[in-house]
Amino acid sequence: MVERVRAGDVRAAARLMRNLDDGIPGSRAVLRELFLRPGHAFVLGLTGPPGAGKSSLTDRLIAYHRKAGRTVGVVAVDPTSPFTGGAILGDRVRMQDHALDPGVFIRSLATRGNLGGLSRATSDVVTVLDAMGKDVILVETVGVGQDEVEIAGLAHSVVVVSIPGMGDEVQAIKAGVLEIADVFAVNKADREGADRTVKDLQMMLDLRRSTATRGGLDHDSEHRMTRTGAEDPHEAGWWEPPIVKTIATQDVGVVELAEAVERHRAHLERTGERKLREVARARATFLALLRDRLMQGALARLAEREGHLDELAARIADRSADPYELADELAGRL
Ligand SMILES: Nc1nc2c(ncn2[C@@H]2O[C@H](COP(=O)(O)OP(=O)(O)OP(=O)(O)O)[C@@H](O)[C@H]2O)c(=O)[nH]1
Numbered sequence: 001m002v003e004r005v006r007a008g009d010v011r012a013a014a015r016l017m018r019n020l021d022d023g024i025p026g027s028r029a030v031l032r033e034l035f036l037r038p039g040h041a042f043v044l045g046l047t048g049p050p051g052a053g054k055s056s057l058t059d060r061l062i063a064y065h066r067k068a069g070r071t072v073g074v075v076a077v078d079p080t081s082p083f084t085g086g087a088i089l090g091d092r093v094r095m096q097d098h099a100l101d102p103g104v105f106i107r108s109l110a111t112r113g114n115l116g117g118l119s120r121a122t123s124d125v126v127t128v129l130d131a132m133g134k135d136v137i138l139v140e141t142v143g144v145g146q147d148e149v150e151i152a153g154l155a156h157s158v159v160v161v162s163i164p165g166m167g168d169e170v171q172a173i174k175a176g177v178l179e180i181a182d183v184f185a186v187n188k189a190d191r192e193g194a195d196r197t198v199k200d201l202q203m204m205l206d207l208r209r210s211t212a213t214r215g216g217l218d219h220d221s222e223h224r225m226t227r228t229g230a231e232d233p234h235e236a237g238w239w240e241p242p243i244v245k246t247i248a249t250q251d252v253g254v255v256e257l258a259e260a261v262e263r264h265r266a267h268l269e270r271t272g273e274r275k276l277r278e279v280a281r282a283r284a285t286f287l288a289l290l291r292d293r294l295m296q297g298a299l300a301r302l303a304e305r306e307g308h309l310d311e312l313a314a315r316i317a318d319r320s321a322d323p324y325e326l327a328d329e330l331a332g333r334l
């Protein structure tokens with residue numbers, strides 16, 4: 001299985017991804033082997049509010065990279081499929097032009113059916129796609145900041161997709177996304193208000209630049225990457241996120257978007273930040289794994305002693321069991 005995946009065998013990769021999803025014994029050992037002999041993929045995250053056009057842009061970016069002779073892997077994560085009534089079908093339809101292209105591998109993930117959480121499942125798929133030798137991996141996630149999938153911990157570069165007329169949502173962007181955006185795409189630029197959105201974003205960036213005294217990456221207590229800033233923004237090493245207007249449905253601005261990402265990729269190489277991001281990704285992956293393992297261990301022990309979790313929950317609810325004491329005790333024993 002390891003050799004077949006590394007040779008780029010699509011069926012072996014699809015099977016491995018399914019097995020990982022289903023928790024089939026042995027699949028994690030395969031993943032481990034693959035992890036230790038990685039490929040060379042550049043991982044690009046696309047994130048933004050539901051319906052912003054992330055899948056449409058992803059589709060166009062696939063075409064762009066294929067034209068340049070690069071192989072592409074895609075992970076589309078949708079924890080909120082009610083918005084589209086099933087992202088998996090939607091993504092298939094939107095990206096169907098590439099369904100028969102052997103140079104493209106598309107994998108959709110929904111919340112259900114992923115043992116150990118979406119974050120880990122996403123990172124597993126990225127590992128497999130990388131091992132397959134894909135040149136570029138596009139990871140689409142819905143949501144902004146509060147998402148279960150920490151896209152910044154997974155990708156080398158992150159494109160934040162916004163749309164005209166977001167008003168309040170730009171406020172929301174201010175909170176978390178500014179920190180993770182390497183490139184902004186203002187999609188649906190055929191709609192009114194695109195220039196206004198560009199201006200709003202630009203104002204936020206200007207504000208940030210004027211308050212920042214230092215630039216660089218560190219981790220906050222939530223083990224996310226944050227910019228600590230270690231130098232004057234006007235010195236080399238400061239990355240100013242470009243804002244690109246796009247119309248995904250008409251293939252407008254897509255080359256500019258891809259080129260902005262390419263400039264960021266070059267910046268990462270030049271400044272050594274790519275390595276930093278890979279360390280950040282390793283950190284996030286490891287913590288997610290550890291959390292899973294500890295939780296599994298704790299729940300198994302709990303089941304031995306206290307019975308089914310639902311029964312215990314009922315006892316906690318009617319105050320006949322003490323959740324604080326139980327949690328302390330379990331954690332202590334682990
Ligand atoms: N007018 C216009 N419509 C667009 C544009 N890009 C995408 N759309 C439409 O917007 C809708 C949502 O596009 P998607 O690509 O599915 O958006 P998404 O962000 O992937 O959506 P979710 O994955 O459900 O969050 C579709 O009907 C697209 O055809 C654009 O540039 N202009």
Ligand SMILES: [Mg+2]
Binds near residue numbers: 054055056087091
């Ligand atoms: Mg989508």
